[in-house]
Amino acid sequence: MATRVIGAGSLARDLGNWRSVGDDDEAGGRRSARPAYLALAEGIRLLIHDGRAPLGVALPSERDLATTLGVSRTTITSTYALLREHGYLISRQGSRSTVALPPAVPHDGTKPVRGIMALMSNEVATIDLTYAAMSAPPEMQDAYATALQGIPAYLGTHGMDPIGVIALREAVARRYTQRGLATEPDQILITLGAQHGLRLLLNVLTAPAARVLIDHPTYPNAIEAIRDVGARPVPVPLVPEGPGRGWDLDGIRSAARQTAATVAYLVPDYNNPTGLLLDDAGRAELAAIARDTRMTVVVDESMADLQLDPHVAPLPVAAFAKGSEIVTIGSASKSFWGGLRVGWIRTNPALITKLLGIRSTVDLGTPVMDQLATIHLLEHEDSILARRCAQLRSQRSALLAALAEDLPDWRVEAGPGGMSVWAQLPAPVSTALAATAPNHGVLLAAGPRFGVQGAFERFVRLPFSHPEAELRVAVKAMASAYEALTPRAAEPLQPLTVF
Structure with missing residues (x-):
């Protein structure tokens, strides 16, 4: 079967203003001091970590991407070479280069350790944010009482x-x-x-x-x-x-x-x-x-x-x-x-x-x-769902407020419904964060759990199905865990090695 290919137009759209990724001038604005190939490679690397450029998918041809981005083909050649050198592209004779992750980056989608032994060894009371589900509404008792009355017809x-x-x-x-x-x-x-x-x-x-x-x-x-x-x-x-x-x-x-x-x-x-x-x-x-x-x-x-x-x-x-x-x-x-x-x-x-x-x-x-x-x-359902949605709405507001206060560098855009927000971290450390978070009192599902082949190391799902007080405590615990990390994954790509 033919290799799936990302279109040059789609890649350009997702890259956005790739020339300014990671470049801040002294006045707080953006500049393009780095070589174009290095800025472009960094932009593509972020797309790979975020799952926007799936593993195993081929990048556009050098000619197509150069035309779409309005740069020289030499720039694209150097970009792809840099990504290969750092393990983000795999090239095979006679076929396109496909997206990959470096061997040092975990990409098996391993579930967070949350077994009973891990909890028993943790002296801190833990808040479990690995699930998005609410407790039963008061009407649940009436529902089963009514069911019990109706069951004789089926016996x-x-x-x-x-x-x-x-x-x-x-x-x-x-x-x-x-x-x-x-x-x-x-x-x-x-x-x-x-x-x-x-x-x-x-x-x-x-x-x-x-x-x-x-x-x-x-x-x-x-x-x-x-x-x-x-x-x-x-x-x-x-x-x-x-x-x-x-x-x-x-x-x-x-x-x-x-x-x-x-x-x-x-x-x-x-x-x-x-x-x-x-x-x-x-x-x-x-x-x-x-x-x-x-x-x-x-x-x-x-x-x-x-x-x-x-x-x-x-x-x-x-x-x-x-x-x-x-x-x-x-x-x-x-x-x-x-x-x-x-x-x-x-x-x-x-x-x-x-x-x-x-x-x-x-x-x-x-x-x-x-x-x-x-x-x-x-x-x-009308009265039950109205009350539960109001509860979720209030808990979502509490979570967003706590994140803004304790983790202001995290980017969170809440959707119009559901039970969770998808938080973007400043660095690809989701798995490391989930691993250390239990020591600080919170259990997290790392971003790669929600994707394939190691995507979403810069994301974490945060359910707001818990009571507001628990959510505020959980965010403080996450902030403590995040502060304890010293991620090498956040280091930018280095220029091509010259032999």
Whole structure:
């Protein structure tokens, strides 16, 4: 298969004002004292660390990039040579140079150490920011009490219904219809959560070594699920800040064509971890891309209920589909409670039939009690979600205020919803920070957990699902941990070695 290539225009857009990266004049302004090739190489290096230039992808040809940037080809040649010397490009005879990370930079996506022995050896009380989930609302008790009253109607059956009880499928279908996407109960399959639904879909829609496009960064357990079925995640970077932030739809189209990906997994509704939201125009374009490339897009709506900023909620992505190119997965876990393992898949009945064939080899259905409890919660969702979103909004404000006070050099642009912010660090030290943070009283999920092949060393996800007082303490702990670091990774590239 042909190597995926970053377009010269896309790379130039992401580089921005690359000539001034890292150059401050004495008056605080910007200058371009360094050679152009060195400034350009530094700009590309930052894109690699941020996951905006994915590993294994080829850079544009020297001729194309020189023309696009308006520099000499010699400048591009020297830039690529410098990146090769420092291990950021790998060149093979007869093929393009591809993006890499130097051997000294960790790029295995290792999970942060947070086992029980690590916690027992830590005398400091720890605040766990490795998860984004809230405690159950008061209505949860009523939900299970109501479910208990309704369970006798099901006790005369075997209780194993792999498609889900009809009352819940009707409630979920009605919910989609109210959001502007006409849906029938036979288009709904009840699952053990969104993660379970994704795994079922991957088993049906992919084959070993198949390419699956993902937005980058994304939900880390989805990356693991893709790998577990033998498929290969193909990252398409999000633009996390600035006026054009969000999904690179041209990049998605290009990646689908270049990799022949037949499946994509995207989180356009308050992306985890950035909180970004894809607008209606982008959703229409995404559906068109899926049709044009014959790609099935699995849309994860787990965060869709968590709208924090005032805006008109966009239609579900599947509302823009003309066939079966968009499959939607949802969950009650983020909206109501993580311990409620109930989710759903919305798709066509033919695919549901295939999914049921796979499901029988994994499990025999979602617990009836949990399904009945979910029906009660959906009936009272307006008041529950309004209160939970107000709580999240307040906690987000507390987190942002604490970051501005204690870590003013960190860049944070909150998305309009979700449960977390995606903080950019001044240096690529996310893994080191996550490793030392428990000694200061906080557990963190390092940025590379949300990407592939070592991306996002300059980022960390910060959930605001904890109480405000805990968030303020956690930020002070992060500031203490960050101050203790002496990162060599922050050192700039040195000029080319002259022999």
